[in-house]
Amino acid sequence: MDEKFKNGQEVLIIKPDSSRIDASSAVQFKNQMLDIIQSGKNTIILDLSEVDFIDSSGLGALVSSRKTMGSKGDIVLCDVSERVLNIFKVTRMNKVFKIFNSKDEALRDM
């Protein structure tokens, strides 16, 4: 995890180090995200550059995190491979999450 400040606001950058967010890891991933959100972090950039596979369980964990955050803040994604981006398009989740090409681009938007 990496913390940055933009316009006086703390931005947390989380980079999962596993190449997969699937049924075998989604519960742990979701719990970690919920702990972070409940600790008060409300602007999160999720760097998916190391992730090359997400299934419906992984997507569910992301959605659950977004719902827990609610209107208090935002979770955006960056560095999503073309393969992984596909699952967001198939499920219309690319309309739910803002997706940026890079961490810097995401930070500029905040």
Place this chain on the structure above:
Amino acid sequence: MTTLSSIQIASSLNSVVSISDSTRKIAETLKMSQIEIYNIELAVVEAVTNCIKYACEFNSDHYIKVDYEVSSDILSIVIEDSGKQWDDFDIASKRKNPFDFSLEDMDSLPESGMGLAMIHQIMDQVSYQRVGGKNKLTLKKSLFTMRSSE
């Protein structure tokens, strides 16, 4: 009909990665785009995960076998497991599409129940049979359609 491969695993979520890798390697031999390869891999992972969770109820004494075949430009993937019967396959297949959510209503975003809908969205045909005390889920995809859309 050409059999491409057959893989068997114990019913455990930790074993799904081996099916995922094998599916990707098989799809790569069929000259699909990277997106189509991911879609086929995803459909098989979703199907196998459903078997482990619902049919085999996380009991690793059960097995899951995946057979890959090609015939007349149709890729057929048969997923067999030794778990309990999938009684509501037809009902589950006809449930409201979880991806028809409202962007204005965050509560409508799905957190689960997306696997079978994804399989239906990706594959051309999805059918289920109970044969000899085993579950058989058959996924079919036209390779011709995929090549035409590249």
